[in-house]
Amino acid sequence: MAVAFPVIIIGIVCFYYFVDPNTLHFPIQCPWRLLTHTSCPACGMQRALFALIHSHPWQALQYNYFFVVSIPMALCAVLAQWYNFGGRMEPLRRVVFHRYTLYIYVALFCLWWVLRNILGI
Numbered sequence: 001m002a003v004a005f006p007v008i009i010i011g012i013v014c015f016y017y018f019v020d021p022n023t024l025h026f027p028i029q030c031p032w033r034l035l036t037h038t039s040c041p042a043c044g045m046q047r048a049l050f051a052l053i054h055s056h057p058w059q060a061l062q063y064n065y066f067f068v069v070s071i072p073m074a075l076c077a078v079l080a081q082w083y084n085f086g087g088r089m090e091p092l093r094r095v096v097f098h099r100y101t102l103y104i105y106v107a108l109f110c111l112w113w114v115l116r117n118i119l120g121i
Contacts, residue, residue, distance in 0.1 A: 002082045017053050021046040041066060041113045066112040073105065 021028070032040035044064035051060035052068070060068050073096070080093035095101060 005078065005082060012049075013053055016046065016050050021050050038117045039113075041109055041116070043116075066109065070105075 028046065030040060030043050032038070033043055042064070045067045048060040048063035048067050051057070051063060057068070076092055076096045080089045080096050083089065084093065
């Protein structure tokens with residue numbers, strides 16, 4: 001995974017650099033939104049990624065706040081898990097994968113899901 005992860009990320013970045021998810025015929029649609037007409041926590045993530053890649057961070061936040069805020073957490077988790085460098089990332093690993101950190105993250109994820117549908121964010 002340590003080798004495959006960067007290759008996958010580069011492929012995703014290249015794809016979203018050239019393909020705009022704002023187009024009407026974008027191939028990947030949210031099944032939750034199609035069924036319920038409400039937003040899931042990931043709705044807007046593709047558009048946010050497209051905006052980030054094209055250097056529009058404020059626009060990315062408008063599409064999906066939680067995705068943009070979660071990127072540092074995800075990067076820390078990847079560094080701590082796959083690129084531990086002989087144990088140098090062990091303190092980071094203990095914090096990122098601590099059960100309270102994960103509980104807080106899941107709680108914020110659920111809160112985001114509810115608030116974005118109530119407030120229409």
